[in-house]
Structure formats: structure tokens, C-alpha cells
Amino acid sequence: MRLLQADYFCSLMPTILAIESSCDDTSAAVLKDGVVRSNLVANQEVHKKYGGVVPELASRAHLQHIVPVVAVALQEAGLSLADVDAVAFTQSPGLIGSLHVGASFAKGLAQAMNKKLIAVHHMQAHVLAHFIEDPKPAFPFLCLTVSGGHTQLVLVHEPLRMEIIGQTLDDAAGEAFDKTAKMLGLPYPGGPLIDKNAQAGNPERFSFPLSQVPGFDFSFSGIKTSILQFLDKQTRLDKEFVVHNLADICASVQHTIIRMLMQKLEQAAIATGVHHIGIAGGVSANSGLRQAVTSLAKRQGWQAYIPRFAYCTDNAAMIGMAAHFKYLEQDFASLDSIPMARSEWV
Ligand code: KG4
Ligand code: ZN
Numbered sequence: 001m002r003l004l005q006a007d008y009f010c011s012l013m014p015t016i017l018a019i020e021s022s023c024d025d026t027s028a029a030v031l032k033d034g035v036v037r038s039n040l041v042a043n044q045e046v047h048k049k050y051g052g053v054v055p056e057l058a059s060r061a062h063l064q065h066i067v068p069v070v071a072v073a074l075q076e077a078g079l080s081l082a083d084v085d086a087v088a089f090t091q092s093p094g095l096i097g098s099l100h101v102g103a104s105f106a107k108g109l110a111q112a113m114n115k116k117l118i119a120v121h122h123m124q125a126h127v128l129a130h131f132i133e134d135p136k137p138a139f140p141f142l143c144l145t146v147s148g149g150h151t152q153l154v155l156v157h158e159p160l161r162m163e164i165i166g167q168t169l170d171d172a173a174g175e176a177f178d179k180t181a182k183m184l185g186l187p188y189p190g191g192p193l194i195d196k197n198a199q200a201g202n203p204e205r206f207s208f209p210l211s212q213v214p215g216f217d218f219s220f221s222g223i224k225t226s227i228l229q230f231l232d233k234q235t236r237l238d239k240e241f242v243v244h245n246l247a248d249i250c251a252s253v254q255h256t257i258i259r260m261l262m263q264k265l266e267q268a269a270i271a272t273g274v275h276h277i278g279i280a281g282g283v284s285a286n287s288g289l290r291q292a293v294t295s296l297a298k299r300q301g302w303q304a305y306i307p308r309f310a311y312c313t314d315n316a317a318m319i320g321m322a323a324h325f326k327y328l329e330q331d332f333a334s335l336d337s338i339p340m341a342r343s344e345w346v
Pocket of ligand 2: 122126147148281282313314
């Protein structure tokens, strides 16, 4: 039986050790009574020279990081394994080798220490990052979830009852940022660097076509191709074009991506009548997108929710938050639950 909304925040008060290892960040967090007591993230520098995440290297780095990251997370929380009620892990989606490291570690710990086990969906956790701190969104809540691999418009009815009402038909918004950065010779991950360079640039200087996709779906493959063709043409005329115009190129590309995202978010909020809106996922760390969501809400008289930076990009605190809600519903995983590279909600 589902708990009433108010009960989510005041019934059982579990202590959860959460582990996130879906891509290239090894993260562990401890939540007590739904409050984050620690949240550690170990980034993997090894991928920088390859211009993207190398799956096999990511799995190996997770193996090296996971024990110290979990130990420090417990230490910073001032708790020991004996205090933990449940161990949570990211089950899906992600790089399969990376997911296996976190899942195997969590399962081993749960079995050895006789703890509950909770399997979490990474994209659902990005949305639930909104419930880590105040102000928490009221339901229903419309969340634009934008990460390296996903772009989704999610209608959230309750913490664990959400539906995807729109998504990308091809590339994710984060991928558009990262691929553009690569074309500009910027290192991986390029999103934050485009954001940084864009701040000194003119967003109206260059224009790129907006994709025309019906409904609430998105498409970002077209903009990638048009940027490639644009850079190709310009650098044939002037070899130093990118160096001399980096800020304006970044500002113009960022502006275009944000317009495509905002257009759909606004349309969906009007069509559904849901005026509590928010953004989540790595791309929600983008300063232009944060500003755009705030302005839209102000213009329309809506309520905007934006998690702080540490809870936008991959982190175990959001896995812990999702696990907290699952714990309250007594939704536990079995030791034979397996990670999946892709899946709808788990
Ligand atoms: O959610 P996340 O940390 O990992 C995935 O689940 O994919 O998202 C990573 C994505 C990358 O594409 C990265 O370039 C992008 O988030 N990103 C940004 C910014 N910070 C991270 N994109 C634009 N502006 C940023 N400030
Ligand atoms: Zn993510």
C-alpha cells in the first residue's frame, strides 16, 4: 500500500549508505532520516586524455576508488557500518562494467552485514535530488532532466511515481555540449568549459537551426551537424577562427541548446497545467540554463526548483534520496538483482 505524501517525510527514519558508479564518478553518501550526512565524489582523471569516458578504464578506477570513498563517507557522517539500515546502489542505466562494480560491492556488503539492499534508477535519482534540500517541489512537478546520456521531460506525481512525457529522439543535450567542445578542441567533459567560455561571449553572434520535433520530444543531432559544417567552413577561410571567436561560438551554441530545452519545458508546463517546474542532471549545472528556468518561472508566475551544483552532476546523495523513498515503501532488492545498461524505471 502506498504511503500518504506527508508520511514520506515522517514515518520510518532509516540510515542509508548509497553508492553511485554508473559512469566515471565513484560516489558514496550517507543519509540519516532523509538528511545527507556525507556525500563524496571521486572523479576519474584517467579519461581526460582520450576525450571521453573509456568504459574499461572506468570500471578499473571504480574498483580502486570504491573502498576508500565508502570509508570516508561513513567517517564524515560520524557513523559506522553497524549504524546502516540499508545499502543502495545504482542499478541502471549506465556503463555495464561500472554499474557492476557498485552493485557487487553493495550486494557483498548487504549480505555480509545483513543489511537491506535497495536498487535505484539513476535518472529517477536525478529527479529526486530535488528532495534533498528545501524548498522541495510540490506535486505534481515537471522536471527537465538533462544529462550526458539523457534528455527527458518527467511528470512527477509522487516521489516514486513519475512518467516520461518527452525525451530526445537521438543525442542528449549533454552530448551536444560535449561533442561541440570536442570540435572546438576543448577537453572532456566539455559542458562546463562551454559554459565558462560562453560567459564572455555574444549569444546572438552566430545562429544555428532549432530542431523541429513534434510534441514534447527533443532532437540534438541536427545542431551537432550544423556546428560541424559551420566550423569546417569558417576554418577554411581563417585557420585561427576558433581561437579568435571561442567565447562567441560557445555562447551561441549554448543559447541554441537552451532555447530548444526551454521551448519544450514551457510547452509541457502549459499543456499539463503543472506550474512547479525544475531541472536536474549534469547539464542543469549550466549557468545559462539555470538563469533561463528562473526567468521563465518569473515571467509566467510559476515556481522554479534548481538543485545546488553538487546535486546536479552525478552524486550518491541523490541515489540515497531515492533509496530513502524506496525504504519507506519497503521496496527492497534481492541479492540476485542485476545491473542493466538501459532500462525504464526500476
Ligand atoms: O548527470 P551527469 O553528471 O552524468 C550523466 O548521468 O550523464 O551529466 C554529465 C553531463 C556531461 O555531458 C557534462 O558535459 C554536462 O553534464 N555538464 C554541463 C555542465 N556541467 C556538466 N553541461 C553544460 N554546462 C555545464 N555547466
Ligand atoms: Zn547522471
